[in-house]
Amino acid sequence: MIRLALLLLLLAGGAQAQPASFQVTDFAxxxxxxxxxxxxxxxxxxxxxxxGRLRLVGREGQVSPPLAGVPEVEARGQGGLLDIALAPDFAxxxxxxxxxxxxxxxxxxxxxVRARLAPDGTALEGATPILDATPAQEQGRxxxxxxxxxxxxxxxxxxxxxxxxxxxxxxxxxxxxxxVLRLARNGAPLPDNPFASRTDARAEIFSYGHRNAQGLAFxxxxxxxxxxxxxxxxxDEINLLRPGRNYGWPVVTHGVDYDGSRIGEGVSRPDMEDxxxxxxxxxxxxxxxxxxxxxxxxxxxxxxxxxxxxPGLVRLTTEGDRxxxxxxxPGIRTRIRQTVQGxxxxxxxxxxESRGRILRLAPx
Amino acid sequence: MIRLALLLLLLAGGAQAQPASFQVTDFAxxxxxxxxxxxxxxxxxxxxxxxGRLRLVGREGQVSPPLAGVPEVEARGQGGLLDIALAPDFAxxxxxxxxxxxxxxxxxxxxxVRARLAPDGTALEGATPILDATPAQEQGRxxxxxxxxxxxxxxxxxxxxxxxxxxxxxxxxxxxxxxVLRLARNGAPLPDNPFASRTDARAEIFSYGHRNAQGLAFxxxxxxxxxxxxxxxxxDEINLLRPGRNYGWPVVTHGVDYDGSRIGEGVSRPDMEDxxxxxxxxxxxxxxxxxxxxxxxxxxxxxxxxxxxxPGLVRLTTEGDRxxxxxxxPGIRTRIRQTVQGxxxxxxxxxxESRGRILRLAPx
Numbered sequence: 001m002i003r004l005a006l007l008l009l010l011l012a013g014g015a016q017a018q019p020a021s022f023q024v025t026d027f028a029x030x031x032x033x034x035x036x037x038x039x040x041x042x043x044x045x046x047x048x049x050x051x052g053r054l055r056l057v058g059r060e061g062q063v064s065p066p067l068a069g070v071p072e073v074e075a076r077g078q079g080g081l082l083d084i085a086l087a088p089d090f091a092x093x094x095x096x097x098x099x100x101x102x103x104x105x106x107x108x109x110x111x112x113v114r115a116r117l118a119p120d121g122t123a124l125e126g127a128t129p130i131l132d133a134t135p136a137q138e139q140g141r142x143x144x145x146x147x148x149x150x151x152x153x154x155x156x157x158x159x160x161x162x163x164x165x166x167x168x169x170x171x172x173x174x175x176x177x178x179x180v181l182r183l184a185r186n187g188a189p190l191p192d193n194p195f196a197s198r199t200d201a202r203a204e205i206f207s208y209g210h211r212n213a214q215g216l217a218f219x220x221x222x223x224x225x226x227x228x229x230x231x232x233x234x235x236d237e238i239n240l241l242r243p244g245r246n247y248g249w250p251v252v253t254h255g256v257d258y259d260g261s262r263i264g265e266g267v268s269r270p271d272m273e274d275x276x277x278x279x280x281x282x283x284x285x286x287x288x289x290x291x292x293x294x295x296x297x298x299x300x301x302x303x304x305x306x307x308x309x310x311p312g313l314v315r316l317t318t319e320g321d322r323x324x325x326x327x328x329x330p331g332i333r334t335r336i337r338q339t340v341q342g343x344x345x346x347x348x349x350x351x352x353e354s355r356g357r358i359l360r361l362a363p364x
Numbered sequence: 365m366i367r368l369a370l371l372l373l374l375l376a377g378g379a380q381a382q383p384a385s386f387q388v389t390d391f392a393x394x395x396x397x398x399x400x401x402x403x404x405x406x407x408x409x410x411x412x413x414x415x416g417r418l419r420l421v422g423r424e425g426q427v428s429p430p431l432a433g434v435p436e437v438e439a440r441g442q443g444g445l446l447d448i449a450l451a452p453d454f455a456x457x458x459x460x461x462x463x464x465x466x467x468x469x470x471x472x473x474x475x476x477v478r479a480r481l482a483p484d485g486t487a488l489e490g491a492t493p494i495l496d497a498t499p500a501q502e503q504g505r506x507x508x509x510x511x512x513x514x515x516x517x518x519x520x521x522x523x524x525x526x527x528x529x530x531x532x533x534x535x536x537x538x539x540x541x542x543x544v545l546r547l548a549r550n551g552a553p554l555p556d557n558p559f560a561s562r563t564d565a566r567a568e569i570f571s572y573g574h575r576n577a578q579g580l581a582f583x584x585x586x587x588x589x590x591x592x593x594x595x596x597x598x599x600d601e602i603n604l605l606r607p608g609r610n611y612g613w614p615v616v617t618h619g620v621d622y623d624g625s626r627i628g629e630g631v632s633r634p635d636m637e638d639x640x641x642x643x644x645x646x647x648x649x650x651x652x653x654x655x656x657x658x659x660x661x662x663x664x665x666x667x668x669x670x671x672x673x674x675p676g677l678v679r680l681t682t683e684g685d686r687x688x689x690x691x692x693x694p695g696i697r698t699r700i701r702q703t704v705q706g707x708x709x710x711x712x713x714x715x716x717e718s719r720g721r722i723l724r725l726a727p728x
Contacts, residue, residue, distance in 0.1 A: 059550065076553070135656070164448060185659060233632075234638075236630065254618050254630070254642070254644065255633075256630065256631060256633055260632065260633070260634045261630060262630035262631075262632075263630075266620065266626035266627075266630070267598065267599070267617075267618055267619070267626075267631060267644070268597075268598065268620040268624065268626075269624070270624045273642070274598075274645070274646075277644075278618070278642065278644040280618065280631070280638070280639070280641075280644075282641040310377070312696050317691070317692075324692050325682070325689075325690050325691040326689050326690040326691075327689040327690075327691070328681075328688050328689050333725040
């Protein structure tokens with residue numbers, strides 16, 4: 001028995017495909033549909049609530065009153081206050097980015113906002129829209145994206161959604177719906193973007209043909225940008241994003257429409273990128289995070305995927321830019337919107353509930 | 365450290381999603397492309413070699429000379445001597461079943477043979493063809509299936525392949541290619557088969573619309589019949605087989621053709637069955653086995669899938685008739701054709717190599 005235990009112990013430390021024993025606790029409660037979160041350098045956590053509030057969660061899980069200065073959002077359907085990310089130089093600038101759905105003339109769209117966190121942490125200052133994923137769309141309040149991620153070069157990546165009603169928006173290069181954008185800190189397109197020199201395309205676009213990507217993370221070992229996007233019925237995807245590439249929606253997909261009817265023309269096309277991982281049936285993948293911490297040696301190299309339906313947390317094992325295995329973590333059966341690694345190496349999960357929580361996964 | 369080790373130990377015994385520590389050894393060597401295997405009640409193992417030989421492997425791995433009385437096979441392309449299964453009453457009757465590719469007037473086909481193992485184990489006696497998966501096909505020597513499995517009711521299930529050249533054979537009910545058949549012990553259709561009363565369909569058919577199923581196993585916990593089949597490029601499937609159902613090939617599939625062109629009309633149709641698990645990209649799944657043994661408590665409930673490309677062994681975790689997770693076993697990087705659980709609860713893997721082996725997985 002002791003010998004077996006020691007073997008298991010050795011294995012647990014040695015290979016990412018191996019197990020970890022964990023316990024789940026409620027780290028914070030009383031949050032309404034938390035959607036995005038970012039740890040401050042001091043270990044506190046900024047959390048968005050989809051109805052339009054931003055709160056600061058202390059190191060012991062105490063939840064602050066809503067911060068002042070948060071922009072007004074369009075909190076209908078799948079819209080609201082969505083992701084948050086700190087600028088890479090936040091420690092010096094206190095700058096952060098939010099994305100949310102907004103109503104403008106002509107309808108709703110995904111909006112990116114730059115702001116600063118007030119020194120006392122009770123408010124945002126100078127919140128300014130820096131990009132609207134135009135054109136606005138009158139009909140529907142679904143598929144806004146949006147996740148924000150910063151590249152090593154400081155570029156800001158933002159995913160948008162196809163806005164559901166007109167799937168082909170994702171294929172149009174003069175339209176910011178259904179894209180991943182690559183932006184300067186002021187929201188302007190970067191000059192070396194793939195379509196920067198074309199007059200018939202929006203210069204903000206990094207990649208296109210996305211349905212509704214709510215997961216965006218750089219693989220810390222390869223430097224590649226990974227995205228998770230929802231398919232319709234079936235056909236959820238993990239994609240490896242490369243500049244200027246077409247990820248196929250709605251021309252190629254592994255999903256079918258909710259009424260069972262066919263979408264597009266097949267599952268693959270030579271001029272479009274295949275996903276590196278497909279879920280059929282769906283798991284409804286929202287936020288993703290690569291695990292790099294020391295608390296769970298066995299999980300290093302894994303990609304955690306927040307799953308809405310069936311509700312739970314999925315762990316993908318990876319080798320370089322390949323997915324090699326998949327595990328649904330036992331005992332977690334709540335809709336998870338986002339997964340964030342803490343500075344303590346623990347995992348923090350935002351539950352998609354009207355009385356939402358932040359779950360904490362710790363060893364043992 | 366001790367505490368963590370104990371936790372791991374507890375977990376290892378408690379949940380199928382948890383790990384197992386194993387070692388791999390060469391149990392037997394000197395086999396040419398072993399394809400199918402069946403343990404005798406005395407613990408010895410009958411193994412087919414695709415070029416047309418059958419051998420008996422002793423409890424210490426010693427490999428016998430080829431058995432006499434084995435039918436002549438058509439060993440070209442993917443054909444040859446393929447699966448073997450013991451009759452449920454083998455202990456009394458010494459009866460067993462083989463399937464192989466054969467050439468008849470008009471071309472090649474998959475053939476099912478009944479035989480008895482001679483008392484001294486050196487020969488088959490009375491080998492008799494009891495079913496030909498007609499019509500024969502002149503062109504090509506690919507996609508013969510075939511796996512044999514016995515149901516709790518004693519029915520013999522046999523998978524066939526679509527023979528590659530004319531994909532639509534899988535959809536024709538007057539054709540035995542691309543099917544799973546349900547047969548009496550003499551190869552005749554069972555009277556309660558789903559198409560037994562139709563004049564336009566072959567009464568042997570249990571399910572149809574299969575491309576090339578080489579994995580067939582009853583889930584011992586639910587009693588359901590699971591099948592693994594190769595897709596083209598992408599679109600490998602695990603299917604839950606139900607009588608009379610259409611599994612879609614080549615009308616719906618998640619794969620594309622090897623030149624990247626589209627196959628069929630999409631991935632799903634209301635009148636066809638969706639797979640319960642899809643691999644994109646492919647793993648090339650051949651034989652499958654549910655693990656029920658005591659040697660690896662952590663693996664109980666898992667479905668092992670022999671993978672040809674990328675080569676290795678895949679473990680699927682299951683809950684009832686659902687797939688909940690997937691792991692590629694570390695360190696196994698050989699093309700595996702079949703996986704069999706031994707009476708000792710260990711796993712035996714047949715390698716698809718010209719100098720083929722049987723690998724044994726044991727704890728520790």
